[in-house]
Amino acid sequence: DGGITQSPKYLFRKEGQNVTLSCEQNLNHDAMYWYRQDPGQGLRLIYYSQIVNDFQKGDIAEGYSVSREKKESFPLTVTSAQKNPTAFYLCASSIYLRAGELFFGEGSRLTVL
């Protein structure tokens, strides 16, 4: 079945360590996105990519990095520069010219110890 796969589902990290969250989609969507959700907050856009080898900063990109070497993959690295990395991270994809109808993965919960 087509969909978006995020891994790992749960991740623990020590302060000062970088961690990479995986996101793979087989929906043949051009656009992919990373969001962060904090308790009582809406979804906030970290990075997005409209095509391979291109990506743009979202509203809260500081302390994060991404790559888009393949259409299917859009990994997110949470660096040690991110001051408050504990959160629920959601990857999504869409047909680019259909704003809003995002397909989300199941999310990855990162906890910094």
Add this chain to the structure above:
Amino acid sequence: DQQVKQNSPSLSVQEGRISILNCDYTNSMFDYFLWYKKYPAEGPTFLISISSIKDKNEDGRFTVFLNKSAKHLSLHIVPSQPGDSAVYFCAASRAPQGGSEKLVFGKGMKLTVNP
């Protein structure tokens, strides 16, 4: 500055009754609105949308109403079922075309439907 507001954090209704979830927005340039549903530890799923050229859109038990003059939209669920218990996010965009990076999400509202 919160452009999309879901002022009530939670709502509890009885099974079979109507659930009404409200959303207000401040940016008059928004003209495409969506509702997403999210279960715990899962990603949100798209529920229903409405363009500003309409004031109502219906899909089964779900209906979204848009009042552009009041900058207000609401999601009605009739009849409510226990499986509808989830967090509902309202989102808005300036246009249905273009990228989803233009989406602005509200903080969400937790709906509980009691058997």
